[in-house]
Amino acid sequence: xxxxxxxxxxxxxxxxxxxxxxxxxxxxxxxxxxxxxxxxxxxxxxxxxxxxxxxxxxxxxxxxxxxxxxxxxxxxxxxxxxxxxxxxxxxxxxxxxxxxxxxxxx
Ligand code: SF4
Ligand code: F3S
Numbered sequence: 001x002x003x004x005x006x007x008x009x010x011x012x013x014x015x016x017x018x019x020x021x022x023x024x025x026x027x028x029x030x031x032x033x034x035x036x037x038x039x040x041x042x043x044x045x046x047x048x049x050x051x052x053x054x055x056x057x058x059x060x061x062x063x064x065x066x067x068x069x070x071x072x073x074x075x076x077x078x079x080x081x082x083x084x085x086x087x088x089x090x091x092x093x094x095x096x097x098x099x100x101x102x103x104x105x106x
Contacts (some may be wrong), residue, residue: 001044004032005067007032008053009100012068013087016045016054019088022084027081028074029105030088036068053096066101074106 004016009031016032017025023040025045037059046054047051055061057068094100 001036001041001071002034002043002054003036003060003068003071004034004059005055005060005064006034006100007051007054007096008049009104010094010097011051011053011086011091013050013091014081015048016086017049017081018084019044019048023080023082024075024076025081028078029103031074031079033071033074033078036072037075052059079094 004025008048008079012030012032014027014032017023021042021044022038022040024035026035032058041056048054048055060067
């Protein structure tokens with residue numbers, strides 16, 4: 001499956017959800033995750049993310065391996081999102097900021 005990684009936190013553009021053919025994106029307060037049990041590896045979402053936060057499970061950035069389990073865990077707790085919504089007003093300021101994991105809201 002594909003995995004949403006750290007740079008989505010506080011950016012949350014949601015362009016990704018519109019293209020998913022199996023509606024497997026789930027939304028939290030400031031982050032989205034992919035349900036690994038539903039993702040069919042179609043690859044469509046990866047280029048849609050303006051901040052390049054989506055990766056194949058086998059190719060997540062170094063140090064972000066924990067996001068594989070985090071996507072699986074939070075997909076069970078959060079509701080599905082299928083329609084794009086406006087990103088946070090300050091999304092651009094958070095693109096590429098380090099150590100955003102500690103800012104993840106559940
Ligand atoms: Fe959905 Fe395809 Fe992305 Fe998986 S790879 S989350 S099926 S758009
Ligand atoms: Fe996050 Fe990128 Fe989707 S910022 S909500 S993974 S378009």
